[in-house]
Amino acid sequence: MTTNELISEIKKKQSFLCIGLDVDLNKIPKHLLEKDDPIFAFNKAIIDATHHLCVAYKPNTAFYEAYGLKGWKSLKKTIDYINTNYPEIFTIADAKRGDIGNTSSMYAKAFFEDLNFDSITVAPYMGKDSVEPFLAFKNKHTILLALTSNQGAFDFQTLNVKGQDLYKQVLETSTTWENSKNLMYVVGATKAEFLTDIRKIIPHNFLLVPGIGAQGGNLQDVCKYGMNDSVGLLINSSRGIIYASNKEDFAEAAATKAKELQDQMSIILNK
Amino acid sequence: MTTNELISEIKKKQSFLCIGLDVDLNKIPKHLLEKDDPIFAFNKAIIDATHHLCVAYKPNTAFYEAYGLKGWKSLKKTIDYINTNYPEIFTIADAKRGDIGNTSSMYAKAFFEDLNFDSITVAPYMGKDSVEPFLAFKNKHTILLALTSNQGAFDFQTLNVKGQDLYKQVLETSTTWENSKNLMYVVGATKAEFLTDIRKIIPHNFLLVPGIGAQGGNLQDVCKYGMNDSVGLLINSSRGIIYASNKEDFAEAAATKAKELQDQMSIILNK
Incomplete structure (x- = not known):
């Protein structure tokens, strides 16, 4: 999917909501556990009920890998179901991969070709040659971790390098990489006040913002400081939506929880 | 596997060699492609021929994920084969994972419980709460990326923070985390001269050293600067061994290539 197609979906649906499909068998309704593939059954029901309220789905690979082969099969069925039935949806493999060049190429093949996701989250620690293999794919998007939503973000991401926080250095350096137009960035909603500075470095790129809901981030603040001319935001909520009941x-x-967020987004988009 | 068991295997086999099982279907012998599971057939033959010469195997998950469900099945068969037939071998999931706490717990379950690896490589960018869920597992080892073997290592890992390189800060900070005795570190062989300083910060932990062979690292230099009283090194070679023919x-x-390295290691261990 191109960035313009994503922007046009946002305007059409009046939503920049991303729903995180982080399925934990201990948390889903008991009656689903009797099904052949409870994870997929859960995802399918959530997707069918919410696809008109969101523009993106983001399965976190950890939740599928934890169930081994069966889990990987559920992930494959989930992404295939979205791509077949709702091809207008932007899909994010929240996989946080990254390795030396030839290995990152294999990860890119896994998620962009075999699973056919539109995008993948990638960790920056190993630098340019660990990220560029992902950026080489046309109409695919690489979502680089910049400032994450957890407490551990303050261990290294905010250390001072060259007179600024490390995560800002990551943002700056990444703009010099080949095909950097295919970059989006993860910026946690729990740190909305950082968004003003972030937008000075990367005014145009999309930001994937986790941490709304369960982690305590605030939608209005994120939009106030992080929105750009073409919206430029995907706001993720996982547990707050999928475990509403x-x-x-x-x-x-x-769907009710997603609608609440979509309503707020519609108001913000029409301000 | 405990660290003491690993050290005792190293002494018994006179080897601290780790073989990277990074299987690319474009590089393996053509006759294997007719097999039901070419990746597993390749791994099984390599393992049967080399298990007495090495103490560890390290499948890189990217090479399995690239083949989708089939690849994940080959990974599962490979780790099961090693655990069943050569339980004395230390196994490393080279997965470079890391996410917010509850998600890292799911990754830990995936690799320590479902697949039953002895260890996993983890990226440090998201800090303490992204790594500690791995460290909580008894007799399992978390191998933190410190200084990697690729060119991109110089993008962020060697930036100056608090008067020293970022990767040294990662080493220092990680020693304060709960169960930090379960930490090992990735330090690339292409940067052997850095090992003296590294050993000042973490004198006792094992280092996993990639980059010998295809990437140009030198075994003698790594041992000179990186070895400690209990050896403290696992030297990895992937392409140089598995694609020797x-x-x-x-x-x-x-096996011939592995024996060459094991012979050199035996000499070093007996110096």
Whole structure:
């Protein structure tokens, strides 16, 4: 998917909501556990109930790998289901990969070709040649970790290098990489006040913002400081939406929560 | 596996060699492509021919994920084969994972429980709460990226923070984390001269050293600067061993290359 197609979907749906599909078998409704593939059954119901309210889905690979082969199969079925039934949706493999060049190429093949995701999250620690293999794919997007939403973000990401925080150095350096127009960035909603400075370095790129809801981030603040002329934001909520209920009405409850966010987004977009 | 068990295997086998199982279907002998599971067939032959010459195997997950479900199945068969037939071998999932706390727990479950690896490589960028969930597992080892073997290592890892290189800050900070005794570190062989300083910060931990062979690192230099009282080194070679031949004799050719390294290691251990 191109960035322009994503922007046009945002305007059409009046939403820049991304729903995180982080499925934990201990948290889903009990009746689903009798199904052949409970993870996929859960995802399918959530997707069918919310696809008109969001523009992106983001399965976190950890939640699938934890269930081994079965989990990987559920991930494959989930992405295939989205691509077949809702091809207008932007898909994010939240995989946080990154390795030396020839290895990153294999990860890019895994997520862009075999699974056919539109984008993948990538860690910056190993530098340019660990990220450029992802950037080489046309109409695919590489979402680089910049400032994450967890407490550990302050261990290294905010250390001072060359007179500024490390994460700003990551942003700056990454803009010099080949095909850097294919970059988006992860910036945690729990640190909305940092967004003003971030936008000075990368005014045009999309930001994937986790941490709304369960992690305590605030939608209005994120939009105030992080939005640009072409919206430039994908706001992710995972647990707050998909675990809104753990009873038979879980999909409707998820849709209700997603609608609440989409309503707020619509107001913001029309300001 | 405990660290003491690993050290005792090193002494018994007179080897601290780790063999990287990075299987690329474009590089393996053509006759294997007719097999049901060419990746597993290749790994099995390599493992049977080299298990007495090395103490560790390190499959890089990218090379399995690139082949989708089939690849994940080959990875599972490979680790199961090693654990069943050569339980004395230390196994490393070269996965370079790392995410917010509850997600890292899922990765830890995936690699320590479902696949039953002894260890996993983890990226440090997201800090303490992204690594500690791995460290919580008893007799499992977390191999933190410190100074990697690629050119991109110089993009961020060697930036000056608090008067020293970032990777040294990563080493220092990580020693304060809970269960930090379960930490090992990745330090590229292409930067052997850095090992003296590294050993001042982490005198006791094991180092996983990639970059010998195809990437140009030198075994003697690494041992000179990096070895400690309990050896403290796992030297990895991937392509230099597993692709020594792409004909029917590939497994013997791999054993010959592994024996060359093991011979050198034996001399170093007996100095």
